[in-house]
Amino acid sequence: MPGTPLDRPSARDARGGVHDHSDRRGFRATRGAAIGFAIDCYDIYLPVITVAPALGFFLAQDDASPATMGLMSGLIFAATLIGRPVGAVIFGSVADTLGRRRATLIAMYGCAIGTAVLTVLPGYDHIGLASVLLLVLLRLVTGVFLGGQYTGAVPLAMESSPARKRGLYGGLITMGFPLAFCVVSALTYLVMSLGGGAAGSFYQVWGWRIPVAIGALLTFGFAVYYGRTVDESPVFREARQAVPGRKPRHPALQLLSGQGAKSLRQVFLMMTGVWIVSNATSASFPVTLRALPGISSQQGTLVMVVAELSLILAYPLTGALSQRVGRRPVLIVCGVLAATAAPLLYLAIVSYTGSSVPLLIVLTMALMLTSICCFGCTAAYLSERFPTRMRATGYGVGYSVAVIIPSFYGFYESGLSAFMTASHTTTVLYVVGGILLAVGAALGPETRNVDLGPEAHR
Template identity: 25%
Template structure:
């Protein structure tokens, strides 16, 4: 009598994969957004009291951008660990590092208490945040895509990407709540003494609760089948960094520039627009003078579209390919950058101004979702299993220096240079999108790549005969 063996159960269930990849990146992006919001609202006053608003803001954004410099270092360290020891351990360590650094920012003394040591400590903790995020994203993307069913990698790859909009909503929703409980008695454009004294610390301290939840989920993971197969085959390399630079340098360069427009757009839509939108209309440089609470609510509405189109982009990328989708959305981002001055300009009718800004935010965040969603699959697909963590992490995080680290600083400088106009800022975005478009055109479609290839040698064996 013959019996048929039951099909093997997946090492990680679909629910566990989605939850583990989504929860971790939500926490990581929450921590980053909390800092980004504080960098606009309170850090210029509490940690960089230079006497000049623009100088203080630039100093605050410089520390914000410093984390992006630490991210490639984290990518190398966590990538090495992830490609040699596995994805699970790396994800737990990166989450702990990020959570501890964020919590400590919440208890830091300010400049008035300890002088120059305060911004120095803030910089150290910000670097720790960047170091942790350098390993987080790639690990989460690999957990999702290495456990994805056939022809659904881009769809599964959107779940870690969803951490960005969800983290934004949680972080800014918490800031809104605190601001509502501790309002300024006279001016809605300013923060109250209670908010500046202790209210701003609450979101940083709250991250400890989220980290505990994230650790509980991730500790239940088992290693991905792709990594286990590579390990059994003896394909694990002792030097992932050297291997990826030796055999996959072209993919590194293309992956870095494919991410560029995404990063520039991301930080312009979150950090710069918050600065510009809430800056007083009679300030130097001039802003729109929209109250902070109102503007953040407008941003949250835009971020809802970010989340929706992040999810939509996955099935579309699985259907038509990553390359065709990114060619289209990168072209649209070029056009969007050229329209900044049509949306972001003070007008006599406040309601009309608000309507234009809301339309601008919805459009920008929609484009953000379409371009960001496929990255969870595309960047890992550029590399074989034994250097997938290192390769995708370096490409993703080196791009953060070229895009995210510079974007807020360059945008503020261009805004000031143009006497409050934003056309130069939009031109900057269009230029970044052109570079991304070139990189996409030079790259190959990865939709049907064999994700089980363990090493460079496997790739060579599977190359089509000429």
């Protein structure tokens, strides 16, 4: 409820911050979180965009059927998703006890090492079935570090930013999502143009390693840059100094009781809706788009990449709008649009029988803008929903654990196909996800003026 001790805003913070937050420090932390988020998304996309076409390298030729390849691709992606909530709990606790900066750096270096190891994995011809088992295990471990990477970096950025700019800065952070999609897609396309994904081809044996190696180098380089340019959150430092010698309860335990648990339930409901809608647009829809009559797979990829570019502007604009009118109304409107306009746009696209790529780009951009613009203010909102002593843990768990149920979207669509046309089952995801998003946001308080200081939310 608005006005509870956990959520009470500070008037002084609303006018510019009760703490001495400098724009420069806030921008450096935001820039670090944005680049880190982009690298995180880049790594998440590697299995489904870069490694998937080369999965035959890790399987016996007799087992490399399209069905088996699809199953293994899903398993590898699922391993990454399972690792993220684990990492959110582990590194959230590290960030809330030892520091946001330290947790972020450990997670970044761990992610870089995991991605680097992926580049030297041998194939089935060398170690047999152990090849694909190592691939799944490595993605699981890397997923743990991925879950920790943004768990510390995003709260640090929000705590270092002036209150009047938290919405904008949160939107700038989430720009990393579409940027990563476009970069990894472009790199994979360029490398595949040197040699297709057929058995024994250059791409299947060596080519896929190039985008992966680039990801590892970027992560290593950024970890060094982050460590040299980003300071620890002043709010966290003040919170530690305020309780010298006192050992507080473990952040995860605090999150599971009292007001922390109440906030987590509301955030979990809202973010479940966010992820259901996101999967409908980012995971399910592209498959349907590429299968449209008159549209080639390459054209479908082009439509998705250009449409994703629109989000680069949409996310910071949505974050800035939430700073002006409030996070709660923006999130509610996003949910309503996802449940009403997005299904209609989706049906218009899948029912299209022409071959106009520009028209499909416009429709797909509209679909994305009405379904996943909510990410533009989630970074700020989730950080504002939890007090300093459990903020990183609350952010990480609320963001990552909520992705588990929506990740089984394929099973939900398969079950719905018994009652409706298979290509229309995604509309149900939009409706259900949009409703959960709108209801979840309505059940929470307005947070844009909440004081993120150590003395707040007691």
